[in-house]
Amino acid sequence: MFVLSGLLILIAPLPQASKTPQKRHIRIEASSFQFMPGQIHINPDDVVTVELVSLDVVHGLSLDEYDFELKADLGQTATATFVANKTGVFRFRCSVACGNLHPFMIGKLQVGTNQYLIRGFALLLLSIVMAIYSLRQKPLGQKRLST
Amino acid sequence: MTRLDLTRFPSAFSILRSRWPQFILRAVTLAGFIFTILAGLFGSVVGSNNFAIIFVWIAWWTALKLFFIPLGGRSWCSICPIPMPGEWLQNGGILMPRGKGFGLNKRWPKALRGSWFQAGGFLFIGLFGAFTLTSASVTGFVLLFIIVLAFVLSLVFERRSFCNYLCPIGGFSGLYAQAGPVEVRVKDAEVCASHAEKTCYNACPWGQYPLALKSSANCGLCMECLRVCPSDNIAVNLRPWGSDLGPKTKHRLDEAFLGLVMLASVLIDSVVFLGPWGQIKSAAYAIGSTSWFIFAGIFLFTTIIIVPGLYVGAVKLSILLGSVRATLRQSLATYSQVLVPLGLMAWIAFTISFAFAKFSYLLPVISDPLGWGWNLIGYSNSAWVGQSTAVSLLLQIVMLAIGLTWSSRVAIRVSSSLRQALPMVTFCGIFSFTMLWLLIG
Numbered sequence: 321m322f323v324l325s326g327l328l329i330l331i332a333p334l335p336q337a338s339k340t341p342q343k344r345h346i347r348i349e350a351s352s353f354q355f356m357p358g359q360i361h362i363n364p365d366d367v368v369t370v371e372l373v374s375l376d377v378v379h380g381l382s383l384d385e386y387d388f389e390l391k392a393d394l395g396q397t398a399t400a401t402f403v404a405n406k407t408g409v410f411r412f413r414c415s416v417a418c419g420n421l422h423p424f425m426i427g428k429l430q431v432g433t434n435q436y437l438i439r440g441f442a443l444l445l446l447s448i449v450m451a452i453y454s455l456r457q458k459p460l461g462q463k464r465l466s467t
Numbered sequence: 468m469t470r471l472d473l474t475r476f477p478s479a480f481s482i483l484r485s486r487w488p489q490f491i492l493r494a495v496t497l498a499g500f501i502f503t504i505l506a507g508l509f510g511s512v513v514g515s516n517n518f519a520i521i522f523v524w525i526a527w528w529t530a531l532k533l534f535f536i537p538l539g540g541r542s543w544c545s546i547c548p549i550p551m552p553g554e555w556l557q558n559g560g561i562l563m564p565r566g567k568g569f570g571l572n573k574r575w576p577k578a579l580r581g582s583w584f585q586a587g588g589f590l591f592i593g594l595f596g597a598f599t600l601t602s603a604s605v606t607g608f609v610l611l612f613i614i615v616l617a618f619v620l621s622l623v624f625e626r627r628s629f630c631n632y633l634c635p636i637g638g639f640s641g642l643y644a645q646a647g648p649v650e651v652r653v654k655d656a657e658v659c660a661s662h663a664e665k666t667c668y669n670a671c672p673w674g675q676y677p678l679a680l681k682s683s684a685n686c687g688l689c690m691e692c693l694r695v696c697p698s699d700n701i702a703v704n705l706r707p708w709g710s711d712l713g714p715k716t717k718h719r720l721d722e723a724f725l726g727l728v729m730l731a732s733v734l735i736d737s738v739v740f741l742g743p744w745g746q747i748k749s750a751a752y753a754i755g756s757t758s759w760f761i762f763a764g765i766f767l768f769t770t771i772i773i774v775p776g777l778y779v780g781a782v783k784l785s786i787l788l789g790s791v792r793a794t795l796r797q798s799l800a801t802y803s804q805v806l807v808p809l810g811l812m813a814w815i816a817f818t819i820s821f822a823f824a825k826f827s828y829l830l831p832v833i834s835d836p837l838g839w840g841w842n843l844i845g846y847s848n849s850a851w852v853g854q855s856t857a858v859s860l861l862l863q864i865v866m867l868a869i870g871l872t873w874s875s876r877v878a879i880r881v882s883s884s885l886r887q888a889l890p891m892v893t894f895c896g897i898f899s900f901t902m903l904w905l906l907i908g
Contacts, residue, residue, distance in 0.1 A: 326868070330861060353752075354745015384854035409908065411743075411855055413824070420514050420601035421748050423825055428743040440864040440903045447868045448896060451875030452885060 322450045329442045334435050336407060342367035348372050348427070350379035350392065352419050355412065355427035362404055364432040369401040380415030383429065389415055407432040470655070470704040474693070476707035483690050483703060486562045489545065489587060493743055497548035500610065502836075511838020517603035518836035521828045523610070525599045529822040531640070532814050535706075538544020538613045540647025541640045549614050550630055554672060564695060565670050575628040579772045581721035583636025586728040590770055592635055592840060593732045594763055597739055597751035630687065631718050641684040643811040645711035645804070646873075650683045650704045652693065658700045667692035667701065682711045684722075712804045712877050718863025723799050726806030730898060731770035737905040756873055777894060778806075784890035790883050802891055805878045809895050812870025813902050816863040820906055824853040863906050871899040 344366050349356045350373065362368060372381050374392035381390045385406055392398040414425035473479045482488050507519030514520040535543040555561050555591075561569030592599065599605050630637045653659050658676040659667075670691040677692050693701040707903040738744065739751050750758035768863040782798045793801070830846035832838075841847065874895045875888075882888035 321751060330864070334600075347890070351745075353748050354783065355743070356745070358743035358745055382854070385856065408857075413854070414542075417513060417515055419889055420599065421752055422599075423515055423828070424597075424740045424748055425745070426741065434908065435863065436860050436907045440867070440907050441900065443864055443868045444871050444896065444899050444903060447872040447899075448875055451872045451879060455876055455879045456885075 322446065322453070325446055326443055328348055329439050329446060334433070336364060336435075338430050339363040341367065343367045343369070345369045346372065348381065349375055350381065350417045350425075351375040352377065353379065353413075353414070353421035353425040355381070355425070358427045359430070360428070361430045364404060364407050366431075368404055369399060372398045373406060377418050378416050379411050379418050379425075381416035381427075383412045384410045386410065404429075404431045408436055409434045453464065468856075469707050470650075471728065472702040472704050474699070474701070474703055479703075484694055485682055486548060486694065486869065489690065490562060493548060493551055496546050497551055499818045500548040500614065503609045504610045504614075507603045507605075507610065509837065510603055513838060514601045514603055515828050516832065516835070516838035518832045519603045519606045519610075520831040522689055525822070526829060528816070529826075531636070532818045533822070534810065536640055536643045536647055537815065538648065539688070539900040540644035540649045540683050541687050542649065544630065544637060544640055545689050547636075548635070549617045549631075550621065550627050550672075552614070553618040553629075554627070556618075557621055557626075557672075565626070565672055565692065570625075571623050572625045573623055575624050575632055580632060582632075582638045582641070582725045583721050584585070584633050585635050585641075586721070586725040588633065588635035589638060589725075589728055589732060590767075593735060593770070594766055595754060596736065597748060598754050600740075601752070604661055626674045627659070631685065633674060638725055639729065642722065643685075643807060643814075644683045645716075646807050646811050647683060648705055648708050648710075649688065649692075649712065650680075650706050651677060651686050651688060652680055652702050652704060653677050654700045654702045655737075658698050661674045662698065662700075662863060664694045666697065670695040671766050673831065681716055684711070709808060709873065709877070712807055713880050716804070718800045718803045720796060720803075723803035723806065724775070726803050726810055727775045728770055729810040730806060730813065731774040733810065733817050734774070734898075734901060734905065735766055735769060739904065741817070749823050777897070781890040781894040785882065785887050788890065789887040801881055802878065804881060805874045805891050805895060808873035808877060809870050809898060812866045812873065813898070816866040816870070816902060816906055818856050819859050819863050821868065823855055823859040827851045827853040860907055864903065867899050867903055867906075871895055 341363060344362055346360060346368060348370060369452065370381065370388075370390060372379070372390040372392045374394055374396060378391065378393050380392070382388070383402075386402060388400065388402045388424060390398040390400050409430045411426045412429055414422055418425065474483065481808055498521070501520045506517055510517045510519065531543055557572075558565055558570045599609060600646060605839055613634075616633070620629045620633070621627075656678060665676065671677075671692060673687050674687055680686060693703065693745050739747055746758075747762065750756070751763040751833060753759045778797065779795075783795065785802070786793060786795065786798050830844070830849055834844045834846040834849075835841040873900070875892045878891035878895065879888040
């Protein structure tokens, strides 16, 4: 029962708040080793134009699960547009080796509701219930702190 | 509980009994270790182009948490190259049992025993982690320092004192090996009791007596006891995960501290390495700067005050809610078991997002390990930008859920009632929800 409930939590479709898609222009400044802003929240199906500005060395921006990449030379701006047709939270990362902390230069784009977080919360609550339920018949006499 | 003794299978027994297979693996890891030091010291200063950075902090560190510990407990310790040179000198030969070689053979001071220094070492690594994990030369120097320190200590102190009391990775592996599915135990206690020579204890580089083994935390799976036992009375068991955790095993206060340091470290590493907060990354990297001192202060406050404080609070509440009063010290030690599955699964969840996104660096550094422009296997320019996928996110959620179920079950099992377990279950819940938010949020 718990396994089925867990699977249901992980894969059942969840409703998305429907908001009218907008055209957005987002300017992201990249410097070693951060994106500003580092966290962006948009609505599903927004048409997003990203303007990447590099403030020190060459930086890139690659968005997880989207075929979207930009590269901006020092002091230059690179611009491209994509449609946010996948919902959830996606990391964007620097795609050009820019220094020692380059592999950890990460930002976060949230498209609509973060359904994975909701599923995760639900599954963790179920975990606690499952733990309690699975040991509900344990005889008390064998327990350590009472001996 | 069910056990499968691998020594019942003749082929497995002969592989475990012979020193050669283990020696070959250890020779490979030692060669890799030396090459890693050289790559760190003489290779490219660009971390993502250097074998030392990619293989130590991505490949090996990932393999330890996703493969060696969950599937083999302290199996990495059985092939770890760090104690080898010193141990060869101690034994007076490469394939020799523990015997009369070089060294003063002194006992490690009693006051310095336990895993306090291992926890401190892990804290120290974490404090400088952003710098060490991304600087090839620092990684090279750290590895060189560790192997030299282990060597020097083996000339002064008996057995594997460095591994037992100082190695942070030994502490990490030992703590979580209690949840692992492998153990060395005796087959028949009567046989050991009647054997006066105790050859197994004398041969054990870890100073363990197999008859007394109740936990796998301090057994390095080196198999020396199995090799010297005249009665073939040593079993190498596959067992259910978490067999060392429960009401019948004994635990110490230092295990609680080690477990708490691990919990705090995975939280902080998630913030620094996986979070979108660039200023925190820069502060963690800029050692000696004002921002780094602020980072260090917050780091130490979290690891030494906040997380342990929450734990102590939860344990105190548990004592109050229990039907029989136990001392705080005893309860802190007993409940330390709860931290084992909680921390192990949190580290696995952390590693999944780390590994999925960073494995793209592996093939290029095999092709050009020193970053000198080589192209040995044709993959030098094949690096792509790794990414988290829906699969990795779901896996992380499932790992955290398993950790919470498992640790809650341990909390309930070692408590006298469900009511008494609730504060610890709440502690585990707060930690898991925080990890979830950091990794998935």
